[in-house]
Structures are given as C-alpha cells and as structure tokens.
Amino acid sequence: MTVYTDYLWFKTKNRREIVRITDEVAAIVGKSGVTEGMALVSAMHITAGVYVNDWESGLIEDLQEWAERLAPARPDYRHHQTGEDNADAHLKRTLLGHQVVLPITKGALDLGPWEQVFYAEFDGRRRKRVIVKVMGQ
Amino acid sequence: MTVYTDYLWFKTKNRREIVRITDEVAAIVGKSGVTEGMALVSAMHITAGVYVNDWESGLIEDLQEWAERLAPARPDYRHHQTGEDNADAHLKRTLLGHQVVLPITKGALDLGPWEQVFYAEFDGRRRKRVIVKVMGQ
Amino acid sequence: MTVYTDYLWFKTKNRREIVRITDEVAAIVGKSGVTEGMALVSAMHITAGVYVNDWESGLIEDLQEWAERLAPARPDYRHHQTGEDNADAHLKRTLLGHQVVLPITKGALDLGPWEQVFYAEFDGRRRKRVIVKVMGQ
Numbered sequence: 116m117t118v119y120t121d122y123l124w125f126k127t128k129n130r131r132e133i134v135r136i137t138d139e140v141a142a143i144v145g146k147s148g149v150t151e152g153m154a155l156v157s158a159m160h161i162t163a164g165v166y167v168n169d170w171e172s173g174l175i176e177d178l179q180e181w182a183e184r185l186a187p188a189r190p191d192y193r194h195h196q197t198g199e200d201n202a203d204a205h206l207k208r209t210l211l212g213h214q215v216v217l218p219i220t221k222g223a224l225d226l227g228p229w230e231q232v233f234y235a236e237f238d239g240r241r242r243k244r245v246i247v248k249v250m251g252q
Numbered sequence: 253m254t255v256y257t258d259y260l261w262f263k264t265k266n267r268r269e270i271v272r273i274t275d276e277v278a279a280i281v282g283k284s285g286v287t288e289g290m291a292l293v294s295a296m297h298i299t300a301g302v303y304v305n306d307w308e309s310g311l312i313e314d315l316q317e318w319a320e321r322l323a324p325a326r327p328d329y330r331h332h333q334t335g336e337d338n339a340d341a342h343l344k345r346t347l348l349g350h351q352v353v354l355p356i357t358k359g360a361l362d363l364g365p366w367e368q369v370f371y372a373e374f375d376g377r378r379r380k381r382v383i384v385k386v387m388g389q
Numbered sequence: 390m391t392v393y394t395d396y397l398w399f400k401t402k403n404r405r406e407i408v409r410i411t412d413e414v415a416a417i418v419g420k421s422g423v424t425e426g427m428a429l430v431s432a433m434h435i436t437a438g439v440y441v442n443d444w445e446s447g448l449i450e451d452l453q454e455w456a457e458r459l460a461p462a463r464p465d466y467r468h469h470q471t472g473e474d475n476a477d478a479h480l481k482r483t484l485l486g487h488q489v490v491l492p493i494t495k496g497a498l499d500l501g502p503w504e505q506v507f508y509a510e511f512d513g514r515r516r517k518r519v520i521v522k523v524m525g526q
Contacts, residue, residue: 116390118526120494151255153292153387157492158501159501161441161442166346168342168345174330177339181343194443208442209452209484209485216292218294230297230298251387290429290524303483311479314467314476318460362522364434367435389390
C-alpha cells in the first residue's frame with residue numbers, strides 16, 4: 116500500500132478565478148506510483164473549492180454567475196462584523212464543493228470523457244493550497 | 253489490500269430521472285471481497301449526480317423541484333452558445349453532488365437506517381456510466 | 390494497512406444546531422494509529438450534514454440563514470404527505486453536504502489554518518450518528 120501526498124499552490128490574479136488542475140493532479144498521481152486507488156483533492160482554505168465539471172468557457176461563466184446568484188456578495192453578512200468581507204466566498208465554496216475523490220485505474224485518473232478537475236477561487240490574490248493525497252497500490 | 257473496480261451503466265427513458273442504486277453498489281462491494289474499507293461511487297458524466305438521501309417518492313419529487321428552482325432550465329446560458337442545451341443539468345448535478353464515499357464495515361455497506369444511494373440523471377436518454385471503486389481489506 | 394471505525398453520537402437540544410467536531414475526529418484518528426491516510430466523516434441520518442468551514446459564530450449564522458433561504462421550511466413539500474415535516478432538512482443537508490474526507494499526514498489531520506469540521510443538524514432532538522472511518526498505514 117502506498118500513500119503519497121503533495122500540494123498545489125495558487126495565487127490568482129483576480130479575486131475570483133476558476134483554474135483547471137486536471138493535469139497537475141494527474142502528474143502527482145503519476146509520481147505516486149499508485150496504479151489502483153484513489154486521489155483526494157481538497158481545498159485547504161475555506162473560501163475556495165474543488166469541483167469536477169466541463170472545460171468550456173461558457174459553462175465556467177454560467178457556474179460563476181450561478182454561484183453569485185445563489186450566494187451573492189453583500190455587505191450585510193454577520194461574518195463581516197469581524198472585519199472580513201468574504202462571507203459570500205465561504206458560501207460559494209460550500210455550493211460548489213471543496214473536495215473530490217478521483218478514481219485511479221491502470222495507472223491513470225479514471226475520468227469520464229468530459230470530466231475535468233477545477234480549483235475555484237472566491238477570495239484570491241494570496242497564496243493558498245490544495246492537498247492531493249493519493250492512496251492505493 | 254484490495255482495490256476493485258466496476259461500472260454501472262444507465263440509459264434512462266426520461267431526460268431527468270432518479271434511480272436507486274444501493275443494491276447494485278452493495279453487490280459490487282460483495283464481489284470485491286472487501287470487508288473493511290470504502291467504496292467511491294462517482295458519476296463519470298458531468299450532467300449527472302450521485303447522492304445519498306431518502307427513498308420516498310414525495311421527497312424525490314421535492315428534490316427535483318428544488319433543483320429546478322435553484323438551477324432552472326433556461327435558454328440563455330452562455331454554455332448554449334456552443335449548441336448545447338443542458339447547462340441546467342451541469343448546475344443541478346453540482347447542487348446535488350456527483351459522488352459519495354460509502355463506508356464498508358464487517359463485509360457490508362455501513363449505512364444509517366434511511367440512507368439510500370441514488371443516481372440523479374439530468375440529461376439522459378443516452379448511455380452513461382458511474383464508477384464504483386472499492387478499496388480496503 | 391489499517392482500517393479503523395468509530396461513531397460519534399449526537400442528540401442536540403435544538404432542532405437545528407451546528408456542532409464543531411474537529412477534536413472528536415482527531416481523537417479517533419489518534420486512536421486508529423494511522424499516520425498516513427484518510428478519514429471519512431459521514432452523517433448516517435439523512436437530515437444532517439457534515440462540512441468543513443470557518444469556526445466563527447457570525448459565519449455559522451450566515452450559513453444557517455443561507456440554507457433557510459435556499460431550502461426554506463414550508464408546509465407544502467410532497468414529502469409531508471407521509472406525515473413528516475422535515476423535507477427542508479433533507480434539502481439543507483444536500484446543500485451543505487453530508488460527508489467529508491480528511492487527509493491524514495504524519496499522524497495528524499492535515500487541515501488548512503482555518504479548516505474546522507462541523508456536524509450540521511437540521512432535525513435534531515433525537516439520537517443520531519456520524520461514522521468516522523479511518524484508512525491508511
């Protein structure tokens with residue numbers, strides 16, 4: 116049994132940004148030597164998410180607009196009484212999810228034809244991490 | 253350590269359909285021989301989800317109406333400029349979740365009294381897959 | 390390879406309550422002896438969730454208000470024709486998520502600086518369980 120850990124670092128230019136990370140995760144899986152198992156990909160900051168969906172720019176904008184509609188940026192969140200201004204980012208990452216578990220089969224990520232892995236930043240412009248934990252044989 | 257992989261295939265009659273898959277997943281866990289571990293159950297298509305909730309027809313309809321209210325089918329998504337018409341399906345599967353990890357204890361799925369596993373199809377009438385990856389001892 | 394299972398029990402005073410469980414999960418990971426691996430933390434009842442987010446009372450209230458706005462308590466859910474009155478709890482737990490997988494590195498939960506694990510009860514005042522399944526080496 117092998118357990119292999121690595122981290123991806125992000126510092127996005129914009130406060131909100133969607134970054135495709137499928138290749139980076141696949142590279143870590145390759146380095147791990149695991150051919151049958153699972154990879155956990157999980158945002159370590161609570162204003163960012165990780166999700167699997169389509170690599171199509173229109174849909175990525177639809178997802179961002181949708182998150183804004185359901186979890187809008189607003190001044191009047193209670194969380195902002197602490198001096199923060201990012202309560203919507205905490206809610207948006209809850210909506211999109213903050214982690215995925217990816218299957219590994221025959222030495223590669225076992226993804227469907229259109230599955231791509233994304234990092235969803237909702238309060239960026241500072242260094243943040245995603246853990247990739249690979250487990251299997 | 254054992255890692256065992258199988259796939260469930262779906263081709264629903266209706267575009268949107270909720271299908272209970274607890275027994276199919278349990279059968280795969282049985283075939284795997286794993287008595288202590290976890291089973292990842294993950295939709296491989298990005299317009300379908302997998303979730304755990306109640307096996308009660310009223311609630312299943314409530315869930316579908318709720319998904320429609322929060323992520324409505326509409327013509328004006330940006331994704332539709334590619335010729336697609338299923339942006340709402342991508343959002344609905346994000347809302348309900350696209351995967352679950354089920355614990356396996358003493359040779360069986362270790363589920364609470366009302367936990368049932370469902371496949372949630374939002375753009376069906378074509379062949380689509382769910383991966384079931386069992387890992388443990 | 391080690392697989393270790395334990396359960397957390399809850400009986401909240403209020404129907405809706407958010408309970409921090411990071412320390413309880415960490416204690417189970419400690420007992421498991423696993424130093425590299427993953428811990429699945431999953432609500433076994435379908436009107437409760439488990440999520441990772443901020444340990445700040447304002448944000449916890451924001452999350453609860455947000456769940457109420459997107460999945461309001463209402464009399465007219467179809468599920469209520471069975472005599473139940475908790476359809477909103479089923480939807481709220483879907484929104485927040487019902488399970489997380491936590492990485493374990495060098496003998497401890499490998500969490501970001503602000504990550505905390507919470508049990509989200511939406512239909513409490515009765516005994517309910519969360520499973521913690523630790524797997525690794």
